[in-house]
Amino acid sequence: MKSLGSIRRDFAPWxxxxxxxxxRFEGVTKRFGNFDAVDDLSLSIFEGEFFxxxxxxxxxxSTLLRMLAGFEAPTEGRIVLDGEDLAGIxxxxxxxxxxxxxxxxxxHMSVEKNIAFGLKQEGMARGEIAERVDQVLKLVKLETYARRRPDQLSGGQRQRxxxxRSLAKRPKVLLLDEPLGALDKxxxxxxxxxxxDLQYQLKTTFIMVTHDQEEAMTMADRIAVMDKGRIVQVxxxxxxxxxxxxxxxxxxxxNVNIFEGVVRSVEGERVTIExxxxxxxxxxxxxxxxxxxxVSYVLRPEKLRIAAEPVxxxxxxEGEVWDIAYFGPVTSFHIRLNNGAIVKVAMVNATRQGPLQLTWHDRAYVxxxxxxxxxxxx
Structure with missing residues (x-):
């Protein structure tokens, strides 16, 4: 079995x-009063995975992440990391x-002192701390910023x-809670x-929480889509x-078009839907x-073609151009049908001028x- 679509690396232990x-999250529930923030959830994550x-x-x-970190305890179920039940730890x-x-x-601390803080708390020797700080500074390409304070850095540099600092202690798992939310687009x-790329280089297991779909799609090996305390798809x-x-x-x-309908005929795998x-x-x-x-028929806007003449x-x-949005790489069209339904089309702007000349209220064929x-x- 092979995963659908392009992948960053040959890595699919699942x-x-x-x-x-x-x-492993095994039947985990987290209840706050009468509210189940996490509801009987089971999930497996593999070593070296960006999840x-x-x-x-x-x-x-975020509740799931906090239970793994130990900031919250499950109401029911258990969490196992590398064969060890985390209950009570x-x-x-x-x-x-x-x-x-x-x-x-x-x-008030410099970059290097911020990174070294957790290592000092653990009682690591001064020479080892200096060596570890130097290693992670090189890893995130901040060697020349070691003596600066956070207020002398850009948002991206503070993120690094x-x-x-998180990587300096060499954790088995790094948990990222909306890690890029404070950065500009x-x-x-x-x-x-x-x-x-850094995660791939380190081979450390990363688990990231995000509401940003693009962020998850860009970085993760696998994604768990959650809704109301449950996992809908992994x-x-x-x-x-x-x-x-x-x-x-x-x-x-x-972005998606979803059309509700009823199957009118079936011929093998070929179906007609009204x-x-x-x-x-x-x-x-x-x-x-x-x-x-x-049934529901799901159609991504980029899978459609649009023309000014019948095809x-x-x-x-067939419909009327109701809205147009130019995004640079693509132009988004909203086509209004006779009954008021909207069909969304995304057209790649493959040339500078663009061969298609459509404007508001023109007739269009999708x-x-x-x-x-x-x-x-x-």
Whole structure:
């Protein structure tokens, strides 16, 4: 079995039935009063994996991270790390370290002293501390900033200091709570690749909590999509995007068209769906469906083509250009159908001038292939 889509490295221990998970959440529930922040959750994470917990605010992802760190205790279930049940082990004795969104740097200390602080608390010898600090400074490329204070650094540099301090103790697992949330968009994009490359170099297990889909898709080997204290899907970024296992995941991750409908005919894997949007879809279904069954048809905007003139073939939808947004690499069109339904189309701007000249209220024709979307049975 091979993972869907491109991957950063040849690393997929979850596909090996004989592989032993490094971290296991076994039937874990965390209850605050009458509210279940985490609800009977089980999850396996492998050594050396960059794993992302992705979900909206309040879905339980940070609570899960805090239980692994030891800041919260499970109400039910257990957490096992490298074969050891973590129940009753205080945070400072767990082989994990946590990097917070705020970075929590000491403002009166230099960069090197911030990094050395935790090592001094552990009673490490002065020479060993100096050597370890020097190693992590080189790792995050901040050697020339060792004597500066945090207020003399940029946001990206402070983020690297916090990362260096977290790595200095050489934890078995590094926990990242919204690690790039304080950075501006361009710096965040650059840092995503740097952090991903650093994790690959260190082979340390990273577990990241984020609500940013792009962040999770860029950095993680696998993503767990969470909702209301439960895990909805665990898969590689490409699988979560291209093969969501539910309407919720399809709608939560990325931009998407979702058309509700009823199957009218089935010929092998080829199905015809009458949608509530007012048009029929001829599609290839990866799941068995039957005539008369209610289904959802999931179609990513970049899988569609748009034209100013009628085009032949099945799966052609006509409408009016209702909205246009230019993003540089792509132009997003919202096409309004006669019944008011909206179809979203993303067109790559492959040339500087762009061959397609469409403006508001023009008639437009949208077409897509039979295997462009995904049929989800309900």
């Amino acid at each position: 596909l090996d039935q004989a592989a032993t998970p490094f971290i 992302a917990l992705l979900g909206a605010s309040g879905c339980g992802k 205080p945070p400072y004795r767990r082989p994990v370290n946590m990097m917070f969104q705020s970075y929590a740097l000491f403002p 200091v916090a990362l260096a 361009k710096l965040r994009e650059e840092t995503q690749f740097e952090l991903s 898969a590689t970024p490409a699988e979560v995007y291209e093969a969501p296992n539910s309407r919720f995941v399809a709608d939560f991750v990325g 949608t509530t949007a007012g048009f029929d879809v001829v599609a290839t279904s990866e799941v068995p469906v039957a005539a008369g069954q209610s 032949p073939g099945p799966n052609v939808v 077409q897509f292939d039979e295997d462009a979307g995904l049929v989800l049975a309900e």
